Structure formats: C-alpha cells, structure tokens
Amino acid sequence: MKLAMLSGGVGGARLARGMAALADVDLTVIVNVGDDDHFYGLAVSPDIDTVIYTMVGREGPHGWGLKDDMFAVMNALDALPIDTTFRVGDGDLATNLFRTDRLAAGWSLTWITTALASAYGVAGTILPATDDPLRTQVKIAEGSWVDFQEYFVVRRHADEVEDVRFKGAGYCRPAPGVIEAIESAEALIIGPSNPVLSIWPILAIPAIAEAVAAKPMVMGISPLISGSALKGPAHRVLSSLGFGASTHGVASAYGGLLTDLVIDSADAADASKVSVPRIHVTDTRMPDLVASTRLAQAVVDLVTSRPTSWGRI
Amino acid sequence: MKLAMLSGGVGGARLARGMAALADVDLTVIVNVGDDDHFYGLAVSPDIDTVIYTMVGREGPHGWGLKDDMFAVMNALDALPIDTTFRVGDGDLATNLFRTDRLAAGWSLTWITTALASAYGVAGTILPATDDPLRTQVKIAEGSWVDFQEYFVVRRHADEVEDVRFKGAGYCRPAPGVIEAIESAEALIIGPSNPVLSIWPILAIPAIAEAVAAKPMVMGISPLISGSALKGPAHRVLSSLGFGASTHGVASAYGGLLTDLVIDSADAADASKVSVPRIHVTDTRMPDLVASTRLAQAVVDLVTSRPTSWGRI
Numbered sequence A, B: 001m002k003l004a005m006l007s008g009g010v011g012g013a014r015l016a017r018g019m020a021a022l023a024d025v026d027l028t029v030i031v032n033v034g035d036d037d038h039f040y041g042l043a044v045s046p047d048i049d050t051v052i053y054t055m056v057g058r059e060g061p062h063g064w065g066l067k068d069d070m071f072a073v074m075n076a077l078d079a080l081p082i083d084t085t086f087r088v089g090d091g092d093l094a095t096n097l098f099r100t101d102r103l104a105a106g107w108s109l110t111w112i113t114t115a116l117a118s119a120y121g122v123a124g125t126i127l128p129a130t131d132d133p134l135r136t137q138v139k140i141a142e143g144s145w146v147d148f149q150e151y152f153v154v155r156r157h158a159d160e161v162e163d164v165r166f167k168g169a170g171y172c173r174p175a176p177g178v179i180e181a182i183e184s185a186e187a188l189i190i191g192p193s194n195p196v197l198s199i200w201p202i203l204a205i206p207a208i209a210e211a212v213a214a215k216p217m218v219m220g221i222s223p224l225i226s227g228s229a230l231k232g233p234a235h236r237v238l239s240s241l242g243f244g245a246s247t248h249g250v251a252s253a254y255g256g257l258l259t260d261l262v263i264d265s266a267d268a269a270d271a272s273k274v275s276v277p278r279i280h281v282t283d284t285r286m287p288d289l290v291a292s293t294r295l296a297q298a299v300v301d302l303v304t305s306r307p308t309s310w311g312r313i
Helices: A010-020 A046-055 A070-078 A090-104 A107-119 A148-154 A178-186 A197-204 A206-213 A233-242 A247-251 A264-271 A289-305 B008-020 B048-057 B072-077 B089-103 B109-120 B148-154 B178-186 B194-205 B208-212 B236-240 B247-253 B265-273 B288-306
Strands: A002-007 A026-031 A037-041 A043-044 A125-128 A135-141 A142-145 A162-166 A187-190 A218-221 A260-264 A278-282 B002-007 B026-031 B037-039 B043-044 B125-128 B135-143 B144-147 B164-167 B187-190 B216-222 B262-263 B278-282
Touching: A002 A010, A002 A178, A002 A197, A002 A264, A002 B048, A010 A046, A010 A289, A010 B048, A026 A178, A026 B125, A037 A148, A037 A247, A043 A090, A046 A090, A070 A090, A070 B072, A090 A107, A090 B072, A090 B208, A107 A125, A107 B265, A135 A148, A142 A148, A148 A264, A162 A197, A162 B288, A178 A206, A197 A206, A197 A233, A197 A247, A218 A289, A218 B089, A218 B216, A233 A247, A247 A260, A247 A264, A260 A264, A260 A289, A264 A278, A278 A289, A289 B089, B002 B008, B002 B178, B002 B194, B008 B026, B008 B048, B026 B178, B037 B148, B048 B089, B048 B109, B072 B187, B089 B109, B089 B265, B109 B125, B125 B178, B125 B265, B135 B148, B135 B194, B144 B148, B178 B208, B194 B208, B194 B236, B194 B247, B236 B247, B247 B262, B247 B265, B262 B288, B265 B278, B278 B288
Parallel strands: A002 A026, A002 A187, A026 A125, A187 A218, A218 A260, A260 A278, B002 B026, B002 B187, B026 B125, B187 B216, B216 B262, B262 B278
Antiparallel strands: A037 A043, A135 A142, A135 A162, B037 B043, B135 B144, B135 B164
C-alpha cells in the first residue's frame, strides 16, 4: 500500500519508523523544512535528520541528533568565544558537513536527503517538502519575530507564540516527487507532529496544500495525549493561538482538512466534540518500535477498511 | 625586541614558537592565507592554524591539525558519498566551525585569528597577511591551473609546478596591524617556509612588499637543508621554476629582497656563491622546542649585533 505522510520531527518520525517496519507499506515521508537554519556555518535540517535517524532506530534520546554520539567537536568549541547553545554531536556534524558541502556543490536538498537516507539504510522514501528556501518564524511579542531555531533552541521555546509565518512559502515549489507521492497514495497521513510549527509550514506551500485537499482521505494523528504534547510545545502553541490544547484544537488547527483524526485513548471523551468526519481512538504513545509498528498497523488498517464512522481501534 | 616574521606553515611556525619562548621578543607573525579554502562548507586557514597550534606545542605530527586529535566526524563522513581526502580532526573542526560561523557573523579573519590565538594561549601576535580574498593557484600543465589545496592535498603535490599566481593579491589590503608591525620591527624575518608557495603570496600584496622592501634588515631563513626541504615540495618548486634547489635558488626566489640569509651548516659550502649581502651559517633544524629556541636566539642575536658580513653563528 502506498502511503504519504507529512511529518515534523520526533512524533512523525516514530510513526514513520513503524510504517517502514510493515512489509506491505510503500511510504513517502514529506518532511518539514521550516526549521532549517545555519549553525556554525553549516546547513542544518533538524526534522529531516530526525526522521532519517529515527527510521533506522539511531535517534538521540532528546529528540535530536544520533544515539550514543560523541561531542568532541562541541567540547572543543566550548573553549572558543562563540555561542554553543546549539549542540551537534560528532556523527550528526558529519551529516551537516555533508549537506553543507553538497549544497555548495549544487546538489538539491532532495538529492542530499536521498543520499543520507540511503547511507543510513532507511526503508522508504524521505523527501523535503521543498528544495526552495522556506523559513518558519515565530512572533514572540509585538513587533518581535524570530527564526524558528532562535525560538526553539536558543530561547528553549519558553516564549508564548503570538503568531507564526512561513517566509517564502508562497514561492516554494514542492520538492520533486512530493506531489506524485501525495497523489498516488491510498491516503495522506499527517503524523503526530506539532500542527502549527511542523505541519503548517508544509501546508503553506500552495501546491502541496492543494494536493492534500484533493485527497479523499486525510488522516491526522493527534500529537496530544490528555491535552499535552509528549515532546515540545504543541499544546502551548495551540492554546496561545486560540485553538485550544485539546483534540478540538488539533482539528481546528487543520481547518477542515482532515477526514479522519486518530486520538489517544486518554482523550476518548473528546471524540464527540470534534468536527472531523471520522474520529478513531487508540493508544498513540510510541515509546518503542513495537508501539510504533502497532500504531502504524492501526493506521494502515483504517486506510484499508475506510471506516465510515469513528470508533475504538 | 620587536620582530615581525612572514610565515607559512610548519617551518615558520616552529621558528615562531622558539621566538615566543624568548623573554625579550615581542613577535608578530604575518601568515600566508593563499592556501585558505573551503572544505565541507567550512572556511579553512591551514597556515594560520598550524602557526597557532605549533606556537603552543599542540600541532599534529604531519604538518597540519592538532596533536592527539580524534577523527569521529571524518569517520562518520567516510560513510557518506563525499570525497574525504581532506582529513580534519574533531578539535581542528571546532577551529574551522568557529571561523566559518564568525565570518558569517561579519568578523574579519584578523579578529577570528586573534580570538583563536587567545583561546589557545599563544604568546605573541598572529595576523593573517590580509582579510581580503587571496588564493594561490598552481599551474600543473599547459592551460591547467588548480587551487593550492587541490595541488597540495588532493593531488598530494605530485605535479611539477610550472607557474604560480595569487588571485586577487593586487587588490588585497594588508590586514590591520601588518604594516605597523613590519615598520616598527627591528628586523623583518622571513621564516623557513616555502619561498614560492608560502611567502610569495604574502609579498604579492603590494603594500606589504613595499613595507618589507623598506626595511634595513630583511633576514630570510632558508627552508632547505642539503638542497632539500624537510617538509613539503619547496626544493621541487624552486627547481621547476628555474631558481634551483639550493641556497642560491632560495636567494634568487626572493629577488634581492634579503639583506641576510641564514642557511644550514650542511649547506655552508653554498655561502660564497649567493648574492645576499650577509650569509649566516647555523643549524636550522627544529625537531623540538630546544632547537627552535636556539635558532630563534641566533636570529635575535644577529638582529642585535647587525653583523656586516657572513659567518658561522
């Protein structure tokens, strides 16, 4: 079964790993690039790298970087007069050096991502949403817009998000293969990522929004459990933007795009209040590969059965 | 005593280390930047880094990088589809990440070099010859010019050098402090570096050549011992450019600029054939700090005594 998934970092990456473990799924993960930035002169693509590392079980414990990575370079950098808040492990640095070198050599982010995924042995296709420049910016106070990484890493997402914007998104073309993957998929899955900060930047690309809206089945997986994100500020952002830190808030943030919404058992009571055609309740926690595969299988079963109403799965 | 020294990598760096160990010397090392390049998207300045590392006794064993450095990043890069001929250790990478980051932030190479030298605890001042772009290129065959690092690292300086050029040198301004250091020095020392590939690029900057030529005492230290460089292709380049791999060739390469030339005892027989006003013979090998300091002291003594003829020192 062909599936396409929109994804940010950790949550989407874990579901993608589960999908890739299923024998009959041909998955294309379309990854947010709004968080891409430059650190130490290197081109970083945090969500792409998290998806690659997670899909082969090598992700770091804190939602970024590689497992068991060393920090010899960062430790040396600490001795120099430079802000080293953004920590990059040695193996992760190699990824970023490779990307920076190849971009300078004229490769597209798509080619680079394909080469990295291949080197790491990823099963499935990982595509950046776009090869064009797209930058998520966050309004943290009246008149004060900061780049995503400034908000997220440097300021440790402590600020209340008053608004978001996606610089350049209107001019971005989908990366090669993105539209084809969406159109040929049985269903478009939206991973359990931050709707505002991870998925909106993908949907801000006009041709992608159009292709997604045309799908008969668009299934979102809520990133909230009991109204809170397991990782990151999704609930706080949904709240400060007025959607509410709830299943209803997640559905509202997608503004009628979803045909299906998968929510956690802990939020089953929310199901009736949400204006999405079909709500499905299951365990959405993915602490390990077994859980990821189980949720992935549940999603695949839903796509296969095309249920007509909500229910426990 | 104030001294200014022009230097490339290893040889000049070792003499600079010896100079810095002398209590009464206030040394400014003016370093070649013609080898600067970009690898993996990083701005590398090999000669500057070699001078910094060597002056604090932390240089790597092969003429580049740091002693006892690890290569975790390079080993990870080896798994990716990229040319990893240019090996950069983890600690050395930190230096290059710092430089790349700060250049992007608008710092000059001079500020960056000062910050690095300070962090490494260098006694003395290290200045790039210029903050402006200057690139050494080598002609390896008719119509075939390559950048220095392509010649030196990628092609392992195996080609015969037919000609050299210093792109942009005519438009380069000396880095802040360079001219002042040359003018206020008791003497201008030219380290035992490759005359053509390490010193010519510095002298290709018009204002530096002018300031050096105006000095009453310009003392070169020959990089050759028994007609051969201890490290690198100096003798081969002097030969292929027609100067000859000899003391005479070194003097000729400096074209009348030298008032004094220090040569190794092994080449004492050459002394009479060389058209430099004063030739001095001593042991110029610097395998360790004791030897570096001894040669540095000999140079300082020569500057102090201002000898009127050549002799054994």
